Amino acid sequence: MQTMKISVAIVDDQELIADALASMVQTFEAYNVSLTCFNGQELVQHLATMNPLPQVVLLDISMPIMNGFETALWLKTNHPNIKILTLSVDDSESSLLKMYQNGAKGYLLKNTSRKELLYAMNTIVDNRYYYPDWIQEKQVLESTKKMENDLPVSEISNLTAREIEFLRYCAKDIGYKEIALLMKCSVRTLDGYRDNLQTKLNCKSRVGLAIAAYRLKLVD
Numbered sequence: 001m002q003t004m005k006i007s008v009a010i011v012d013d014q015e016l017i018a019d020a021l022a023s024m025v026q027t028f029e030a031y032n033v034s035l036t037c038f039n040g041q042e043l044v045q046h047l048a049t050m051n052p053l054p055q056v057v058l059l060d061i062s063m064p065i066m067n068g069f070e071t072a073l074w075l076k077t078n079h080p081n082i083k084i085l086t087l088s089v090d091d092s093e094s095s096l097l098k099m100y101q102n103g104a105k106g107y108l109l110k111n112t113s114r115k116e117l118l119y120a121m122n123t124i125v126d127n128r129y130y131y132p133d134w135i136q137e138k139q140v141l142e143s144t145k146k147m148e149n150d151l152p153v154s155e156i157s158n159l160t161a162r163e164i165e166f167l168r169y170c171a172k173d174i175g176y177k178e179i180a181l182l183m184k185c186s187v188r189t190l191d192g193y194r195d196n197l198q199t200k201l202n203c204k205s206r207v208g209l210a211i212a213a214y215r216l217k218l219v220d
Contacts, residue, residue: 093207
């Protein structure tokens with residue numbers, strides 16, 4: 001009996017790149033490209049009538065009409081079971097974090113290799129997160145390729161209630177002064193929470209702490 005292939009939608013406003021991606025994915029034994037769109041709005045329109053829905057979306061960020069941030073958030077809200085893998089030329093930590101917050105399971109640059117693309121797709125299909133080495137080199141994540149869906153109880157048990165509260169706020173788009181007001185403490189106190197968390201979670205930046213909050217399932 002033939003195994004059903006995993007269906008993939010490609011969303012990229014550059015037709016040549018979209019076609020090249022589709023051709024590459026078609027060579028992967030377990031995958032089949034069921035849809036190609038040139039912006040998020042097109043994807044939304046197609047999903048309204050598709051049955052079955054694609055299981056994976058390879059999603060660009062910079063697109064007209066409805067960009068990757070908006071599209072990822074829409075998918076997270078309306079089709080949370082669809083796995084999102086970002087494919088972009090943008091290597092900024094802010095874009096990575098925003099895509100993560102909006103539901104992406106992985107983030108790749110467009111100059112990735114065929115081997116890495118396949119590995120990343122297999123990883124997110126397995127309901128795990130995939131982020132490549134260039135992010136680790138920026139010290140954004142402590143161990144991105146081990147970000148399993150299981151709750152890391154030992155890590156959480158090592159945190160105080162106030163540290164967990166601060167970590168949750170780190171994943172939101174607010175500054176330290178606002179966090180201090182919400183937690184009814186001084187910014188200097190927050191500095192202590194931040195330093196302790198960076199040591200305990202092996203993170204080196206605010207972005208790293210925010211992503212840790214998602215990995216530890218402290219925020220939706």
